[in-house]
Amino acid sequence: MKIITKISESREEINIFRCVGKRIGFVPTMGYLHEGHLSLVKKCREENDIVVVSIFVNPTQFGAGEDFERYPKDMKNDTDMLQKAGVDFLFAPSAEEMYPTGSSTTISVSGVSDGLCGSSRPGHFDGVALVVTKLLNIIMPNKAYFGMKDYQQLQVIKRFVTDLNMNTKIIGMPIVREADGLAMSSRNVYLNSEERKSALCLSRSFALVHEAxxxxxxxxxxxxxxxxxxxxxxxxxxxxxxxFVDPETLKPVKDLSRDFLLALAVYVGKTRLIDNNLFKVM
Amino acid sequence: MKIITKISESREEINIFRCVGKRIGFVPTMGYLHEGHLSLVKKCREENDIVVVSIFVNPTQFGAGEDFERYPKDMKNDTDMLQKAGVDFLFAPSAEEMYPTGSSTTISVSGVSDGLCGSSRPGHFDGVALVVTKLLNIIMPNKAYFGMKDYQQLQVIKRFVTDLNMNTKIIGMPIVREADGLAMSSRNVYLNSEERKSALCLSRSFALVHEAxxxxxxxxxxxxxxxxxxxxxxxxxxxxxxxFVDPETLKPVKDLSRDFLLALAVYVGKTRLIDNNLFKVM
Structure with a gap:
């Protein structure tokens, strides 16, 4: 696995493979990797010739008072995991490399970015759209892989990739859970043991909905x-x-007689956890 | 010259050349071509192996009450001109092809898009940024060529192409003028003979500034x-x-002791003309 920190080097290295017809797969992450990320990498490895993973904690998608400064990092462990997973290139740029002069450009997606995390975290999806656009333009992958825990993010990304005619297929992958049901998240490390127990309320509530x-x-x-x-x-x-929202539009549903998504965002202690489940109704 | 109307076909055709290392040059236009456009095509022909020109009157960059509906068209003449100029591909999509479901995505550039046409034509540069991003993502050229008559547009495009790490070099080309000095524009056709005379006031005012x-x-x-x-x-x-603005930031200059741009937008009859001149001060 080759570690690349410069945009120009990334372009050069990956271009070599693109121009001999190799399929480039890409998994963008913020690092502190867990089994959820690895499921994306595994799928990416299966479906592509060259696997690129990025680790970049993107400042523009964090709001004031959020956890940008303390977002967990473990580059050594991440590197080992990705090496073992058969990744070809790890792109790990600095903030200066990605935003040498900040950004005068904003990408906004209306509709699917309204409500849910779009309401709770103003500007968050603009930041996501900006950094994902930049990364896709740098890596130029055939396919890029995202987890469905960030369901709204996935819908936002699919929307702007389509609207902007970006030449990448966006693949959403199922949520990976701990044995007890907690959705895997880099932020789970923030939880103390009491909070860790309480955090099960998100995934366990889905069973109650099924019952109802x-x-x-x-x-x-x-x-x-x-x-x-x-x-x-x-x-x-x-x-x-x-x-309770429509899985496509993310608008609140009026009743539960058709497919719907239950999307949850819950603070457990100071940690904000999200989870969701798609309910298929007969 | 091959005429292409579908995005997928455009990707396929051009990809063949890209992947054998050919340099792709691109000139996006709204058609009704004149010598200004041809100067871009000529430069593009000189600097690239494959020349792609697009003709698309982009609805999203016109405001309410502007001339979208009556924007001049002459596809037959355009095609002949481009054929003679040695263009390889003419991409001429329909509005449905470019915006099958409208666009939920907005691209905004702060700073250089403020003031001047950004003030007079609200949303104009968002529309330009959107369509140019789409076209660059479809054609994926090494270089794209734009006229400096639309000086602010050029600065906006350079800004978002840099901010979004798009893999295209943006080239600005000098204004091409009629023999009497009028900047070439597809909109000059709107002028009656009296207005055509008055329209010289834009370019002629530059001489007065020089004198002063x-x-x-x-x-x-x-x-x-x-x-x-x-x-x-x-x-x-x-x-x-x-x-009178700074040529880089497009902010008004305080005095004329350094390089500046005089940017003009003048209605002549019902026709809005723009022109500009860069003044190099010793």
Whole structure:
């Protein structure tokens, strides 16, 4: 695995393979890798000739007061994991390399970026759109892989990649969970042992929704009440949102008679966790 | 010259040449071509192996009440001109091909897009940024060529191409003028014979500025007054703006002791004309 920190070098190295017809696969990450990331890398390895992973904690997608400064890092462990996973290139640029003069350019996506994390984290998806556009333009992959834990992010990325005619296929991969159901996240490291227990309320609430649906319940307000009460019963939790939305538009659904996504953002202690589940309704 | 109307076909055709190392040059236009466009095509022909020209009257860069509906068209003549100029591919997509579902994505450039046409035509540069990004992502040229008559547009494009790490070099080419000095523009066809005479006030005002500067004048307000009075003395004219700006930032300059750009937008009858001149001060 070759580690590259410069944009120009990245272009040169990868171009060699592109121009002999090799398929380039790309997994953008913020590092502090876990099994969720590795599932993307594995899929990328299967589907492409050359696998590029980036590690870049992107300042423009963090808001004031968020955890940019303390976002966890372990470059040594990340490098080992990626090496073992058969990655060809690790692109790990500095913030100066990515934003030498900041950015005068903003990319905004309307519709799917409204609501949910778009409301809770103003400017977050603009920051994501900017850095993903930059990375896709630098790596120019045939396919890029993103986890579905960040479901809204995935929809935003698919939207602007289509709108801007970017020549990359965006692949969403299923959420990877710990044995007890907690969605894997680099931010799980922030949780103390009590919080770690409470954090199970997100994934466990999905079972309650299944039960309610199977019991014939179609009222959003009823099921929402069940979920919110369940989460609130767990110590140290504070609900940011618990929304039942259309899986395509991410607009709130009126009832639960068709497919819907339950999207959750819950503070557990000071840590903001997200999770979601797609419910297929007969 | 091959005429292509579909994005997928354009990708396929051009990819063949890209992947054998051919240099791809691109000239995006809105058609109704004149010698200004041809100067771009000529330079593009000189500097590249494959020359792609697009003709697309982009709806998203026109404001309400502007001339989108009546923008002049002459596909037959355009095609003949491009054929003679040695163009390899003419990309002429429909609006449906370019915007099958509209666009949820907006690209905005702060700084250089403020003021001048950015003030007079709200949303114009967002529309330009969107369509140029789409076209560059479709054609993926090594170099793309733009005229300096649209000086602010050129600065906006250079800015977002840099910010987004797009892999295309943006080349600005000098304004091409009629024998009497009028800057070539597809919109000149709107002018009746009286307006055509009045339209000379734009380019002729540059000589007055030269005179004033050589006479030692450095006060913006003085020279601006000379220019505005001169333009107003011509029948059917209405000044949109006459601004003395920094050639890089496009912010108004405080005095005329350093290099500056005089940027003009003047209605002649109902036709809005723009022109500009870079003044190099010793």
């Amino acid at each position: 649906i199977e019991g014939g319940e179609t009222e959003v307000s009823e099921v929402k009440h069940i979920v919110e009460s369940f989460i609130k019963d767990h110590p140290h939790t504070r609900i940011d949102y618990a929304q | 500067i050589e006479g030692g004048e450095t006060e913006v307000s003085e020279v601006k007054h000379i220019v505005e009075s001169f333009i107003k003395d011509h029948p059917h004219t209405r000044i949109d703006y006459a601004q």
